[in-house]
Amino acid sequence: MRSKLLIGRTIDTGSWIHGLDPRAKLTAMLVYTAAIIALRSWAALLLAALFSLILMAATRIPYKYYAKAAKPLRLLMVFIFILQVLTVTQGEVLLQTGLFSVSGGGLSAGGLAVLRMALFISFTALLTFTTTPGRLNQGLDGMLKPFVRLKLPVRRLTLMAGLALRFIPAILEESQRILKAQAARGADLRELPLREKAKMLISLLVPITVGAFRRAEELVISMEARGFVLDAPRTEYYEPSWGVRESGFVALHILLLMVVLLLP
Structure with a gap:
């Protein structure tokens, strides 16, 4: 499951x-997200896709890893596409069946929505593929530091984000261990019908939730034993520079946003 x-x-x-x-x-991701939300034409979408493919190639990570990152959300993409096709009625009607109709505008809107979501997932994967959770947490802390003057709990928020990133693989390992234990007792998930498979996955929520709370409690005890204080001054292992x-990396994304906004 983790793989x-x-x-x-x-x-x-x-x-x-x-x-x-x-x-x-992180700044580039915010600008890129704004560009993806702002694009409304296929020309802008192709430009954003070309820009994303160039960035992926620059990371030296094979494209298949980005495709695998989007694979768990394929059902959501299909649902969004169907929803757009059935609700958008602009353009020429291509198919009429009872209460529902399929138009050219609906197909275009569905394709744009799915590809927009795929681009967003690809950049999210690029961010996590190229940044360790510790550095990501450090960058988030640096970006939110000006909000300390507004009395926002910045350290608390960044600590929660860092712990959440570290808990993801632990919870996946626990899920895989429970699935293997059930398979050893004869309940193989791959051989069950769809309804039984759904019931089995729902039954996993209780032990996984209990295990997550147990890990959280152990983490709190270990942090208190080491004298952790949330707002205490501390040094950084990696000094941000x-x-x-x-500046050039962020400027490229700002240029993409400006071009997308100027395209008709």
């Missing part, structure tokens, strides 16, 4: 994107 979920895993290839300051990657490459 199927790639988002959240770091794949170090030594590319220049891996060495960027995490604050630059913003240079020309970081």
Whole structure:
């Protein structure tokens, strides 16, 4: 199960994107998200797709890993496509069946929605593939630091985000261990019909939830035993540094956003 979920895993290839300051990657992701939301035409979509493919190639990570990262959400993409096709009625009607009709505008809107979601997932995968959870948490802390003046609990938020990223593989390992235990007792998930498979997955929620609470309690005890204080001043193992490459990386994404906004 863990091998199927790639988002959240770091794949170090030594590319220049891996060495960027995490604050630059997070800033670029915000700008990229705005560009993906703003695009409304196929020309803008093709431009964003070409831009994304170039960035993926620069990471030296094979494209198949990005495809695998989007694979767990394929059912959601299909649902979004069907929803758009059935609700958007602009353009020429291609098919009419009872209460529902399929139009050219619905097909175009469904394709745009699915590909927009695929691009967003690909950049999220790029961010996690090229940044370790520790550096990602450090970058998030650096970006949210100005909000300390507004009395926002920045350290608490970044600590929660960092722990959540570290809990993902632990919960997946626990799920895989429970599935193997059930398979050893004769309940193989791959051989069950769809209804029984759904019941079996629902029955996994209780032991997985209990295990997550147990791990959280053990983590709290270990942090208290080591004298952890949330807002205490501490040094960083990696000192963040913003240079020309970081500025250029963010500027490329701002340029993409401007072009997308200017396209008709």
